[in-house]
Amino acid sequence: MNALFAAFRTNPMLKGAFTGFWTGILILPFAGPRTSFMVFLVVLFCVAVLAVYKKKSFSSSRCSIFSEKYRYLLSIISSDLRIKAFLYIITASAVLFPLMLTSYYLDIFIMAGIYMLLALGLNVIVGLTGQLHLGFAGSYAIGAYTYALLNTYFGLSFWLCLPVSALSASFAGILLSMPAIRLRGDYLAIVTLGFGEITRIVLNNWDSVTRGPNGISGIAAPSVAGISLSGLRRYYYLVMALVVLAVFITKRVEQSRTGRAWMAIREDEIAASSMGINTTKYKIYAFVFGSLWAGVAGQLFAAKMQFVSPESFTFIESVFILCMVILGGLGNTYGVLIGAFIIAILPEALRGIESYRMLIVGLGLVVMMIFRPQGIIGNMKKCRY
Amino acid sequence: MQILEARGVSRYFGGIKALEDVTFRIPRGTITSIIGPNGAGKTTLFNCLIGITKPSKGAVFFCGKDITTMQPHEICRLGIARTFQNIRLFKSMFVLENVVVAQHTRAEYSVMHSIFSTKKFLDTEKSITEKSLEIIEFAGLHEHAHSPSQSLSYGSQKRLEIARALATEPELLLLDEPTAGMNPSETEDIMGLIKKIQSLGITIILIEHDMKLVMNASDFIVVLDHGVKISEGRPDEVCKDPQVIEAYLGKEVVY
Numbered sequence: 272m273n274a275l276f277a278a279f280r281t282n283p284m285l286k287g288a289f290t291g292f293w294t295g296i297l298i299l300p301f302a303g304p305r306t307s308f309m310v311f312l313v314v315l316f317c318v319a320v321l322a323v324y325k326k327k328s329f330s331s332s333r334c335s336i337f338s339e340k341y342r343y344l345l346s347i348i349s350s351d352l353r354i355k356a357f358l359y360i361i362t363a364s365a366v367l368f369p370l371m372l373t374s375y376y377l378d379i380f381i382m383a384g385i386y387m388l389l390a391l392g393l394n395v396i397v398g399l400t401g402q403l404h405l406g407f408a409g410s411y412a413i414g415a416y417t418y419a420l421l422n423t424y425f426g427l428s429f430w431l432c433l434p435v436s437a438l439s440a441s442f443a444g445i446l447l448s449m450p451a452i453r454l455r456g457d458y459l460a461i462v463t464l465g466f467g468e469i470t471r472i473v474l475n476n477w478d479s480v481t482r483g484p485n486g487i488s489g490i491a492a493p494s495v496a497g498i499s500l501s502g503l504r505r506y507y508y509l510v511m512a513l514v515v516l517a518v519f520i521t522k523r524v525e526q527s528r529t530g531r532a533w534m535a536i537r538e539d540e541i542a543a544s545s546m547g548i549n550t551t552k553y554k555i556y557a558f559v560f561g562s563l564w565a566g567v568a569g570q571l572f573a574a575k576m577q578f579v580s581p582e583s584f585t586f587i588e589s590v591f592i593l594c595m596v597i598l599g600g601l602g603n604t605y606g607v608l609i610g611a612f613i614i615a616i617l618p619e620a621l622r623g624i625e626s627y628r629m630l631i632v633g634l635g636l637v638v639m640m641i642f643r644p645q646g647i648i649g650n651m652k653k654c655r656y
Numbered sequence: 657m658q659i660l661e662a663r664g665v666s667r668y669f670g671g672i673k674a675l676e677d678v679t680f681r682i683p684r685g686t687i688t689s690i691i692g693p694n695g696a697g698k699t700t701l702f703n704c705l706i707g708i709t710k711p712s713k714g715a716v717f718f719c720g721k722d723i724t725t726m727q728p729h730e731i732c733r734l735g736i737a738r739t740f741q742n743i744r745l746f747k748s749m750f751v752l753e754n755v756v757v758a759q760h761t762r763a764e765y766s767v768m769h770s771i772f773s774t775k776k777f778l779d780t781e782k783s784i785t786e787k788s789l790e791i792i793e794f795a796g797l798h799e800h801a802h803s804p805s806q807s808l809s810y811g812s813q814k815r816l817e818i819a820r821a822l823a824t825e826p827e828l829l830l831l832d833e834p835t836a837g838m839n840p841s842e843t844e845d846i847m848g849l850i851k852k853i854q855s856l857g858i859t860i861i862l863i864e865h866d867m868k869l870v871m872n873a874s875d876f877i878v879v880l881d882h883g884v885k886i887s888e889g890r891p892d893e894v895c896k897d898p899q900v901i902e903a904y905l906g907k908e909v910v911y
């Protein structure tokens with residue numbers, strides 16, 4: 272078995288076949304089987320060639336001068352710049368996409384954006400701080416219901432409610448962190464899972480306020496200066512703008528003393544506390560900061576659907592968000608965005624074979640864990656200093 | 657003038673008396689060694705001093721201040737830092753990052769400063785990075801500053817732990833077996849580093865098994881056995897103490 276895995280990693284053909292297959296699957300829903308197959312072949316070829324080339328250029332001394340120069344050039348445009356260029360391309364295509372897409376895909380992309388926010392938030396708690404959280408849908412639900420209730424009962428506007436939703440989800444994060452800071456591992460998992468379930472059950476049973484399982488309908492879509500943003504295209508831009516804002520803020524916080532404290536706690540709590548980090552405080556911060564984005568995502572979800580019911584915030588939802596973080600690579604902010612995108616798109620992509628959908632998602636994750644446990648982007652991290 | 661005082665510190669784990677009524681004083685600017693057979697309670701004593709475990713009885717004073725019930729991070733802020741017997745680095749971080757993290761309490765700016773990338777944020781980050789590089793150089797790790805901490809050799813990882821502890825700007829440094837598992841020349845290097853740290857005016861408490869090092873380096877020695885302080889004093893006094901000889905030789909007889 273191990274030999275097989277090793278072969279997959281080292282044998283260029285197998286590696287190419289695997290990468291090609293994976294890309295083919297991802298592109299299937301957009302391009303249909305014919306093009307996917309072409310893509311599969313092309314990627315297989317490219318990856319195999321690259322792998323062979325890499326092996327050669329490392330082993331042969333003949334081209335050392337060339338590769339020195341080449342490597343130097345690569346190192347100049349490496350890390351930051353390469354990531355930046357990549358980001359610009361992604362951003363540009365994110366801006367141009369909706370002009371070409373049908374409303375079916377726009378809808379999926381909007382949901383993908385909402386999941387990106389959720390994955391970003393959960394990544395702070397699970398990926399950066401290392402606290403397992405199995406009830407993130409609870410925070411998501413609180414954000415959604417805060418807007419739903421404030422809007423339908425008091426008619427408060429989207430923009431007024433946005434900070435309130437974010438803060439109420441954060442506040443729930445504080446409440447959850449009270450027991451959570453004392454716990455570790457499986458106990459923490461049980462408590463956070465309980466948090467998610469309790470939130471859903473309360474929403475389900477508090478008929479007089481939340482209308483129970485019937486949910487709340489007639490939630491208003493946002494508007495800017497009198498222009499409604501209810502159209503899919505406009506809403507897409509709103510979601511993407513918030514995702515960009517979230518990435519920006521999260522990245523900045525991650526690269527400050529706060530982010531370093533989170534990572535130190537993840538690596539070794541005792542060592543972190545001996546180095547002067549108040550582990551209790553920073554764990555609470557992580558829950559607060561992570562849940563904040565769940566609150567924003569919840570409100571976006573409620574405003575998009577114009578309807579919320581407890582059904583949307585089940586345990587499986589929490590698991591999905593966790594899968595996104597794991598797929599993208601724990602603690603890797605850009606990675607989890609990609610993870611969120613893939614997992615949000617995949618169920619739609621596999622709609623034709625409806626009944627096997629979950630099976631394939633599960634299988635994909637298992638394969639992932641075996642071949643790239645560090646996530647899709649994985650070890651792209653470079654020393655920043 | 658003493659910097660640290662332990663008064664009747666006891667620590668029980670169920671029926672085990674890991675420490676029993678340990679009292680001592682550490683004068684400022686000295687190197688004190690704590691020696692004793694394995695399981696004597698040396699590491700437990702360190703844990704009690706920096707608040708990782710609380711003493712069951714007794715009290716600890718740092719610069720005349722009672723720190724018995726304080727949290728580890730508060731004690732660190734006051735100026736006590738430590739290294740660990742089993743290396744506890746932040747594994748996925750780079751060497752430099754490990755040291756930068758330890759400057760947490762010395763680089764204070766709020767989250768808002770980092771979000772808006774203010775001048776205060778940039779200046780602080782720059783100065784702690786420079787400071788960290790200095791400390792890494794001081795610890796003799798400058799070649800490895802940008803490598804992953806896991807790629808370091810065992811000896812260098814131990815050095816990095818010392819560098820990280822220094823980055824918290826301590827007045828008192830606790831070193832738990834810094835030369836364990838090292839060859840004689842590496843031990844010599846660490847010894848040099850410890851002397852250099854002392855010359856910065858930092859007080860050091862050292863847990864050490866290498867008797868040559870202990871006798872050469874320390875100003876005072878405290879001997880623990882089965883959680884009890886059986887002797888203390890200058891190196892020449894301690895090695896003549898019949899109780900110490902018994903504790904070390906008696907061990908052979910028991911097994």
Ligand SMILES: Nc1ncnc2c1ncn2[C@@H]1O[C@H](COP(=O)(O)OP(=O)(O)O)[C@@H](O)[C@H]1O
Pocket residue numbers: 669672673674692693694695696697698699700701
């Ligand atoms: N957390 C703990 N729980 C139970 N017993 C412990 C714990 N920590 C240390 N001990 C016990 O305390 C005694 C002293 O241990 P330690 O301080 O590690 O000794 P040393 O560092 O001198 O080798 C040992 O008998 C050890 O088993």
Ligand SMILES: [Mg+2]
Pocket residue numbers: 698699700741
């Ligand atoms: Mg020990």
